[in-house]
Amino acid sequence: MIDKLALYGGKPVRDKYLAYGKQSIYDEDINSVIEVLKGDFLTTGPNVSSFEKCIADYVGTKYAVAFSNGTAALHAACYAAGISEGDEVLVSPMTFAASANCVLYCGGTPVFVDIDPNTYNIDVSKIEERITEKTKAIIPVDFTGQSVDIDKIMEIAEKYNLIVIEDGAHALGSEYKGKKVGNTAHMTEFSFHPVKPITTGEGGVIVTDSQELFEKLTLFRTHGITRDERFLNNNEGPWYYEQIDLGYNYRITDIQCALGLSQMRKLDDFISRRREIVRRYNEAFKKIKGISIPFEEEFSNSGWHIYVIKLKLEELKCSRKEIFEALMAENIGVNVHYIPVYYHPYYKKLGYKKGICPETEKLYERIITLPLFPRMSECDVEDVIKAVTKVISCYKK
Known part of the structure; x- marks a missing residue:
């Protein structure tokens, strides 16, 4: 555990909250x-x-x-x-x-x-x-x-x-x-x-x-x-x-x-912008120990609806919740995609139990979705990179 006051006490990377996703209306x-x-x-x-x-x-x-x-x-x-x-x-x-x-x-x-x-x-x-x-x-x-x-x-x-x-x-x-x-x-x-x-x-x-x-x-x-x-x-x-x-x-x-x-009429431009943001993220985050960037198959050219990083919690010696809350404190709107479907109470009532999909369950504990949408500015993208770098470096000390 780190001193959260030391992490949160300073000025956050952003003054204004940045959503993880948002419509692009013109x-x-x-x-x-x-x-x-x-x-x-x-x-x-x-x-x-x-x-x-x-x-x-x-x-x-x-x-x-x-x-x-x-x-x-x-x-x-x-x-x-x-x-x-x-x-x-x-x-x-x-x-x-x-x-x-x-x-x-x-x-x-x-x-x-x-x-x-x-x-x-x-x-x-x-x-x-x-x-x-x-x-x-x-x-x-x-x-x-x-x-x-x-x-x-x-x-x-x-x-x-x-x-x-x-x-x-x-x-x-x-x-x-x-x-x-x-x-x-x-x-x-x-x-x-x-x-x-x-x-x-x-x-x-x-x-x-x-x-x-x-x-x-x-x-x-x-x-x-x-x-x-x-x-x-x-x-x-x-x-x-x-x-x-x-x-x-x-x-x-x-x-x-x-x-x-x-x-x-804008879809191809939207996709192009999403791919550019992902390229920037990948370049920045592949240098940071403690997280994994998304893997993409050779046959797929993703349009990148969301960008999901995987935390190496054993290296960071913390929980996903701590990283999540730290990024929120930097005014970076993060999310988790997704809670495994059969974890929900309704599915438990139907008889589904934990343990049936171990890879899914292991992944769920480690993932965080970062902001990604076409109208993100260059400053927005840089703020996300700065916040992730700051938070991860604090937990690796």
Whole structure:
């Protein structure tokens, strides 16, 4: 333990708090929303289909279906995959709870597969040992924006006749083997929460090349109601529609999609800025003993949704909490991504216990997320580097 008064007592690196993540909104984004507010459509309108086409074209898929949020999109993907009671779905535990909750929504059972200790993504070598006759799907997560090895996962899925729903919530704009993430899995989800690569306020999308899955996703988003003559039992006239399944009101609005379209025009610039900040971080932090910088596979060109350092606590002789609190005292907004899903009380009630994914649990005790977003100034980046250097050097004394 060090003298915390000595560490905290001096002037902090920053006078003002720096968030770990933040939306990047410009005047043209605001004006795009204002134009919709002056127009005829607020909910479902022409901007929705335009936004969906923009996303599909960007990642290279035939279809995109936008939803009110990323969790709704994952729920819809599980529905489209036919997940129901008795089905098992393989999921990474190093993710936000929604990646597993979507399985529960459909009556299925999440089965957690441990992570690769280098990439923090699902360990592909451990997938087959968790497959049973009940396994229906795999939900791999592109953690921090680094792509999973989706080709190998698809090979396993084909072998066992499984559906792959890639959780790319962090990965819009990331690349896998030179192609945009999103065009290999049966379905891929992207999120538009404010801290994600682009934002629509809240929002999500599923991209796919399958017309069958596209039709199921669209139906699920709109109460299970359709006007498509191919699916009607009767057709009483041009006003007529039928509810043919139990769906939800998961529609995204024209307001959100106008913002999304404007944001998409900046996405490549956003990604470029994120990569530049990460380059600066890596150069600075690889020289500091006591922490590990992120590892990136050769096949992945991450868009870097978040930047996660791993603490070498045995060298620092302290807890993660102490480092976390010290950085907060420097006005650096840090976070932890993520608490393993099965640690949550709700999952404990379902019977999940600690110890099932040892690599995930070991990593969780050591990680801290540092600020990373496109509108960070050079001064902001330098302040993060100074604060980490200061705190780590204090604990190494």
